[in-house]
Amino acid sequence: MNTPIQRPTGSAKPAAGDRRWELLLLISSLTAALLFGAAAFRENNLAPWIAYQRAYRSALFARATDERTRRAAASFEIRYYQVYLPGLGRIDRCPTCHLGAEDPLMKDRPEPLRTHPGNILAHHPSDRFGCTICHGGRGRATEAREAHGAEPGRPAPMRRGDMLQAACAQCHSDAELPGMPVYNLARALFAKKACLGCHSLRGAGGAQGPDLTAAAGKHGVKWHVRHFMDPQKAVPGSKMPNPGLTEEEARALACLMMSFTGENLSRDYLPVPGARKAGGQVELAADRLGADVPPGAAPGYVGSETCLVCHSGLHPEAVESWRNSKMAHAFEAVRDAPDRERCLPCHATGYNPATNQFAEPNVTCEACHGPGKDFVPAALDGKVAEHRDRALANVRDRNPCVRCHQPHVPKEKHEEAVRRAAPKLGTATAAIESTSKN
Amino acid sequence: MQFEKSKKHTNKMEPASAPLGGFLHNLRELPRNFWAAVFRNGMPTSERARSKAVFGNFFLHIHPARVHCRVLKPTATLGLGVITAALFVILLVTGVLLMVYYKPSLADAYDSILDIHHVVPTGRIIRNLHRWTAHGMVVAVFLHMARAFYTSAYKPPREFNWLIGLFLLVLTLALSFTGYLLPWDQLAFWAITVGANIAQSPREITDVLGITQSFDVGGFQKAILLGAHTVGQEALIRFYVLHIMVLPIIMVVIMGVHFWRIRKDGGLARPRAADPPPVPGPPAGAKTYGLMALIRDTSPLVDRDLKNTIPAWPRLFYAELAVGTIITAMSIAISLWADAPLKEIANPEVPENPAKAPWYFLGLQEIVSYSAFMGGIGIPVIVLLGLALIPFLDREKEEVGVWFSGRRGRRVACRSLLLAAAFVPATLAFTIRYGWLRNWFPEIPQIVITFANPGTLFVAVFAVWSLFVLTRTRSTRLAAIALFTTFLVSFIILTYFATVHRGPNWGFYWSQASWPELHGE
Numbered sequence: 001m002n003t004p005i006q007r008p009t010g011s012a013k014p015a016a017g018d019r020r021w022e023l024l025l026l027i028s029s030l031t032a033a034l035l036f037g038a039a040a041f042r043e044n045n046l047a048p049w050i051a052y053q054r055a056y057r058s059a060l061f062a063r064a065t066d067e068r069t070r071r072a073a074a075s076f077e078i079r080y081y082q083v084y085l086p087g088l089g090r091i092d093r094c095p096t097c098h099l100g101a102e103d104p105l106m107k108d109r110p111e112p113l114r115t116h117p118g119n120i121l122a123h124h125p126s127d128r129f130g131c132t133i134c135h136g137g138r139g140r141a142t143e144a145r146e147a148h149g150a151e152p153g154r155p156a157p158m159r160r161g162d163m164l165q166a167a168c169a170q171c172h173s174d175a176e177l178p179g180m181p182v183y184n185l186a187r188a189l190f191a192k193k194a195c196l197g198c199h200s201l202r203g204a205g206g207a208q209g210p211d212l213t214a215a216a217g218k219h220g221v222k223w224h225v226r227h228f229m230d231p232q233k234a235v236p237g238s239k240m241p242n243p244g245l246t247e248e249e250a251r252a253l254a255c256l257m258m259s260f261t262g263e264n265l266s267r268d269y270l271p272v273p274g275a276r277k278a279g280g281q282v283e284l285a286a287d288r289l290g291a292d293v294p295p296g297a298a299p300g301y302v303g304s305e306t307c308l309v310c311h312s313g314l315h316p317e318a319v320e321s322w323r324n325s326k327m328a329h330a331f332e333a334v335r336d337a338p339d340r341e342r343c344l345p346c347h348a349t350g351y352n353p354a355t356n357q358f359a360e361p362n363v364t365c366e367a368c369h370g371p372g373k374d375f376v377p378a379a380l381d382g383k384v385a386e387h388r389d390r391a392l393a394n395v396r397d398r399n400p401c402v403r404c405h406q407p408h409v410p411k412e413k414h415e416e417a418v419r420r421a422a423p424k425l426g427t428a429t430a431a432i433e434s435t436s437k438n
Numbered sequence: 439m440q441f442e443k444s445k446k447h448t449n450k451m452e453p454a455s456a457p458l459g460g461f462l463h464n465l466r467e468l469p470r471n472f473w474a475a476v477f478r479n480g481m482p483t484s485e486r487a488r489s490k491a492v493f494g495n496f497f498l499h500i501h502p503a504r505v506h507c508r509v510l511k512p513t514a515t516l517g518l519g520v521i522t523a524a525l526f527v528i529l530l531v532t533g534v535l536l537m538v539y540y541k542p543s544l545a546d547a548y549d550s551i552l553d554i555h556h557v558v559p560t561g562r563i564i565r566n567l568h569r570w571t572a573h574g575m576v577v578a579v580f581l582h583m584a585r586a587f588y589t590s591a592y593k594p595p596r597e598f599n600w601l602i603g604l605f606l607l608v609l610t611l612a613l614s615f616t617g618y619l620l621p622w623d624q625l626a627f628w629a630i631t632v633g634a635n636i637a638q639s640p641r642e643i644t645d646v647l648g649i650t651q652s653f654d655v656g657g658f659q660k661a662i663l664l665g666a667h668t669v670g671q672e673a674l675i676r677f678y679v680l681h682i683m684v685l686p687i688i689m690v691v692i693m694g695v696h697f698w699r700i701r702k703d704g705g706l707a708r709p710r711a712a713d714p715p716p717v718p719g720p721p722a723g724a725k726t727y728g729l730m731a732l733i734r735d736t737s738p739l740v741d742r743d744l745k746n747t748i749p750a751w752p753r754l755f756y757a758e759l760a761v762g763t764i765i766t767a768m769s770i771a772i773s774l775w776a777d778a779p780l781k782e783i784a785n786p787e788v789p790e791n792p793a794k795a796p797w798y799f800l801g802l803q804e805i806v807s808y809s810a811f812m813g814g815i816g817i818p819v820i821v822l823l824g825l826a827l828i829p830f831l832d833r834e835k836e837e838v839g840v841w842f843s844g845r846r847g848r849r850v851a852c853r854s855l856l857l858a859a860a861f862v863p864a865t866l867a868f869t870i871r872y873g874w875l876r877n878w879f880p881e882i883p884q885i886v887i888t889f890a891n892p893g894t895l896f897v898a899v900f901a902v903w904s905l906f907v908l909t910r911t912r913s914t915r916l917a918a919i920a921l922f923t924t925f926l927v928s929f930i931i932l933t934y935f936a937t938v939h940r941g942p943n944w945g946f947y948w949s950q951a952s953w954p955e956l957h958g959e
Contacts, residue, residue: 021753035774146556
């Protein structure tokens with residue numbers, strides 16, 4: 001038999017097959033090369049910052065009036081512009097788009113070419129401070145979305161609006177700042193609410209609550225506001241007492257939280273050299289203690305609100321029984337008394353006869369435990385035992401009860417004296433009667 | 439000749455030009471001679487020249503001079519091996535480019551990624567390519583293994599190459615895992631933290647036996663991996679060294695062996711049907727045969743094999759290059775469309791919630807959520823051992839190169855697919871609705887959950903199913919198909935489930951959109 005040997009279909013027409021694969025290879029290689037070319041072109045030539053720089057250059061040309069300014073416009077190069085800040089460990093490429101930030105003539109241009117508002121750059125020169133130290137965001141990025149940190153789930157995005165004042169607190173803790181109301185409010189609240197009684201910051205403060213040193217990276221502003229308004233709702237089972245803040249105050253404190261980045265800024269950048277030595281923020285807390293107390297009151301008083309931040313959570317029954325006692329309402333009876341300076345030593349706390357001013361109405365914590373500046377800073381520094389010992393020693397040594405509750409002056413005599421002093425004073429007598437009935 | 443000619447020329451003209459003329463001539467001829475030195479034989483036209491082109495070239499002789507015509511049939515392999523190799527080449531090239539800018543230190547790693555992304559010319563597309571092709575290679579390796587399994591390509595004499603392939607799978611995962619840490623962002627940090635804790639998970643067993651003090655395998659594994667108690671500079675630098683040097687070198691060598699074994703094992707697995715029986719020729723003795731080639735197989739292939747082969751040059755090379763460039767083009771297209779992820783810089787203070795391992799480990803992480811040991815070590819070891827033993831337990835002389843070994847196999851595979859696709863989601867739904875042992879008996883010792891969790895339940899049920907198939911069909915091949923299919927399907931389902939439906943605190947969510955707000959704006 002001479003039948004030719006069967007050939008499988010695959011090799012039936014070698015020449016045609018060759019061409020088929022060859023053609024496929026040609027098309028696929030061209031596609032790959034073309035796509036890669038497109039990718040490279042898009043990345044290197046179509047970036048948005050290039051368009052901004054072109055717009056800036058034409059703005060320069062548009063306002064050029066003489067030969068010099070025209071030459072300056074012509075010499076503007078389209079390239080990356082960045083601030084290298086070795087002292088802060090940053091590279092800020094923001095000027096790549098924000099070209100007119102330091103050019104006062106650009107103030108009517110739209111973003112990103114607009115002049116930086118305000119005069120903050122005058123004392124925070126951009127070549128020394130850069131941009132991200134205040135504004136946050138990613139300095140190395142050259143695209144708005146990533147530079148401004150707008151991707152979802154990011155806890156600490158760029159600081160905007162009044163939240164920008166959080167940036168101040170990174171370095172300024174020693175004084176109020178003019179024109180920064182949110183920062184100033186937060187600073188006062190941070191001391192008044194004795195946050196460091198439970199929380200620590202840069203190694204100082206209490207250990208009951210979470211450390212705040214890097215709080216900015218953990219939660220966002222919204223979360224903090226929610227948490228300050230109702231701690232247990234944001235963190236079920238939290239031991240933190242409700243600080244009783246208004247929404248505005250909560251926002252201010254949240255703003256302060258955003259300044260706790262955990263970053264160790266170089267000492268050269270601090271307004272007062274060494275202000276941020278370990279516990280710099282404690283000074284912030286301690287020097288603000290008692291700031292709301294009238295200056296004429298007896299020295300050293302801080303006000304019960306500071307005590308109650310912790311103690312209303314630590315032993316609520318005791319605080320509650322005080323709140324329901326006559327002590328907590330003692331001032332009501334003498335508010336309008338004609339010669340009330342006689343009453344105030346016992347009906348108010350921290351009374352100073354010399355100035356006729358008092359720290360706080362009613363008989364509050366410090367009436368018995370003594371002026372808070374004596375022992376509250378110890379608590380803010382986390383020394384709870386010292387705080388407790390001194391507060392209790394004051395009660396033991398000063399014997400404060402008998403200062404008002406004198407065994408030699410019976411109750412009837414006091415009431416009689418009040419009636420005689422103010423026969424026509426309805427409120428005072430009514431108050432006495434109502435309390436006598438109880 | 440040339441020299442003599444110019445000499446003759448010199449005698450007539452001035453003496454100085456004689457060497458110069460020869461030099462100029464050489465210079466003119468340089469391109470042609472250079473070309474001829476590199477491409478010595480020119481474009482081959484005859485079959486013999488084509489063969490010579492292949493075995494005379496260091497790179498091309500990875501293939502035999504002649505290959506079976508079936509290798510060009512797309513359904514034979516789906517080109518998955520070539521795709522995997524092509525992705526690896528892209529990874530090598532882009533990886534070397536990234537190394538130029540990447541700095542493996544805690545202070546610089548994240549910043550250097552930002553620089554690559556934002557200011558290095560064409561850096562973004564290179565990084566995107568590296569990231570997406572790395573994921574692609576993991577997918578391709580898995581698919582390639584499934585193809586080899588379903589076409590019985592593990593059967594003798596290819597059982598050793600199957601083992602090498604398994605080793606390459608592990609290497610690919612190791613390369614991908616080590617590379618995952620290098621951007622030093624939150625995603626990287628917490629994924630590797632999860633991984634390191636899984637490495638430590640043998641403590642689950644040693645703690646129960648009370649021998650952790652003296653025999654702490656888990657702690658040792660974690661220490662080897664991280665070089666410290668937590669993921670830090672030590673971990674970064676050793677992951678870097680593994681990723682850019684140690685593992686790639688091993689990979690290249692083992693890939694070379696893998697390719698070489700394909701040749702040595704007689705090319706791609708193919709069914710007998712690919713070689714039609716010889717047409718009865720002249721009676722024996724009436725014709726003499728020259729020895730054309732020695733081919734390893736079970737029967738002499740005189741008169742058949744050679745006729746069904748084609749020269750590897752040029753079609754096979756064109757085809758492979760075409761597959762490689764198509765996959766390159768696809769990778770570039772994906773990289774153009776989507777940027778590689780980069781989260782915030784790693785922050786050991788702020789755990790990601792949920793902290794998820796790389797996606798290919800997420801199926802295991804679902805089991806890890808019950809038992810770190812079972813999910814991270816127990817079941818992977820069982821699976822790898824099972825895969826390694828397949829060629830030695832299934833010794834049936836079935837046809838190779840046939841998908842699912844025919845109709846019966848396809849039916850078993852289908853049923854296994856249905857079983858796993860019903861049983862795994864049902865079990866997951868059950869655990870979401872009713873919880874698991876820990877929810878019912880809060881005091882239960884962990885060791886009980888180590889051995890009784892959804893993962894071990896899957897293994898047990900699929901093993902029983904495979905034994906059932908074995909007793910019913912008396913075919914180890916079909917039992918292997920049953921087991922492999924159920925494992926593959928449950929791997930896919932678990933990976934999908936943990937990727938899409940697991941949210942904060944490893945809770946169940948229909949999509950990421952319904953995750954509760956954790957951090958706020």
